[in-house]
Amino acid sequence: MQEKPQVAAFIAFYLQNLDDNIKDVGYFPAPKKNIYASWGAWLYALLNQ
Structure with missing residues (x-):
């Protein structure tokens, strides 16, 4: 998620x-x-990258 912040944003949106x-x-x-x-x-996962 560090290399692709859009993945973190998508997971947050999904949840x-x-x-x-x-x-x-x-x-x-x-x-x-x-x-x-x-x-x-x-x-x-977000905080332990």
Whole structure:
């Protein structure tokens, strides 16, 4: 992500809009604990480059 900041931006956008968009296409939303775990993994990767 350090070499391609657009990847970090895309992941942030994806995670921020996941719940809103997933319902629109007819999928089941992920449990909140899974979304929070994804945010944590993304932040860890972002801060430990």
